[in-house]
Amino acid sequence: MIDPAKFDPVAYVTAAAPAMGLSFTPERVQIVAEALALVVRIGAPALSYKLPPDSEPAPVFIP
């Protein structure tokens, strides 16, 4: 799903923050980007996992 070598967390955080209603100073962009890079690193075994095409997401809404 994601190629860590091509993923640029600074560029991504800069672009995505306004969409989340967040406003960061340039210093904070760097800090959040570092934290996101760690998320990508720890999340990599899931993000690179090949899913069976018919698998559903875990939570099921029960009315």
Added chain:
Amino acid sequence: MTELHTMSATELARLVRQRTLSATEVAKSALARIASRNAEVNAFTEVTETRALADAAAVDAKIARGDDPGMLAGVPFAAKNLFDITGTVTLAGSKIEQRRAPAAKDAFAVARWHEAGAVCLGALNMDEYAYGFTTENSHYGACHNPHDLTRIAGGSSGGSGAAVAAGLVQISLGTDTNGSIRVPASVNGIFGIKPTYGRLSRGGSVLFCPSLDHIGPFARSTADLAVAYDSLQGDDPHDHAQAARPVERVLRTLSTGIGGMRTARLVGHFEEHGTREVQNAATTVAQALGVAAHVELPDAAAARAAAFLITSAEAAQMRLPDLRTRPDDFEPLSRDRMLAGAMIPAQWLLHAQRVRAVFRDQAWDLFRNWDILIAPATPTVATPIGQDWLEIEGERTPLRPSFGVYTQPISCIGLPVLTVPIQNADGRLPVGIQLIGAPWTESLLFRAAAVLEEAGICAAPVAPNFQ
């Protein structure tokens, strides 16, 4: 007579019920002990003295009238400060929640213990919004491990673990999203149960990551844990994640042994990343339970990663309004992880939720052949407060997110886990081992834990410096 603080909950309740002790005497003794020893561990963030004395007087009055005071009559308890306690502000370890009005009523779990006769002594320290494994809370101070005050008490329910291990209370309430009951149980050397997802109501607690949040009790013996757990069961129409299950009590079958139970040791992911002492402790438990095989959950690392992504995204979404307007009021140790979580795209989150479902099916396949799986709870014994990195067998990882390496794959799919303590695992400090069951099989886990306790393999006395 044994000092009250080292007595078990079941023994205290028995003495109160037969009028050898009054609940008021017990409450006053516990309050005095908190006043003299809590500062060393910083487990309590609020002591509810007036309520405790009133609750105790009510128990004594019930007994005087000849009414049943409940299975936990007069037993001192406290709750992680994300549970509502009538009249106190529910902080969830944060500065931000100080603005809340005091709780108008008890959380469901607090009310259940109150109904069972237990006496609430206060609220306990935790990682802010339950986001952490170390309870190094910058707003309320770090919680210290009773076995070594320079070390962490684990998290996020660190106060809940330390209060029980230090003999400040007999039982406590915590929550577990990725390991927050199992990690403190492990490093404080006590028993803790994270039940099946949906078993116990979370009503009246501050949610951290709703699709993964569980609640559960801590105690110093399997019998105490069983009574505490049984008392928490019951239907709460206000928690929509609670499953429609009958109350399935564990106390009555606690001593029935493990005859016919099929037990295996989890290896692969669960024997990597940890110290030799921790693996030796798991071996000790495995041998005592007559483990017949070593088995793997091949996608455990992917499941752990999925839990990490889901937690990051959900936790941030729950706090997004405050992250937008007052980010500097968040805990510095988790604020930037929280902000990064707000950046996670929906595709990553949904992918992680599908990994979770696939892994659930993988675990179900394993439970066709096995009843209990054994794995360490933490990669190491308690680490020094302030330590940022974990180095084990040449692998260097950031400490705070790494403490859940063995617990996260399991809570990711909501399996019940009872953590049992092995004292002196490294010659001095304790560590916990997870007994993992198929969904809704808590009673089997309690029976196995009782066998380990009876054999003298697992025990949870008050920490030596606090006896």
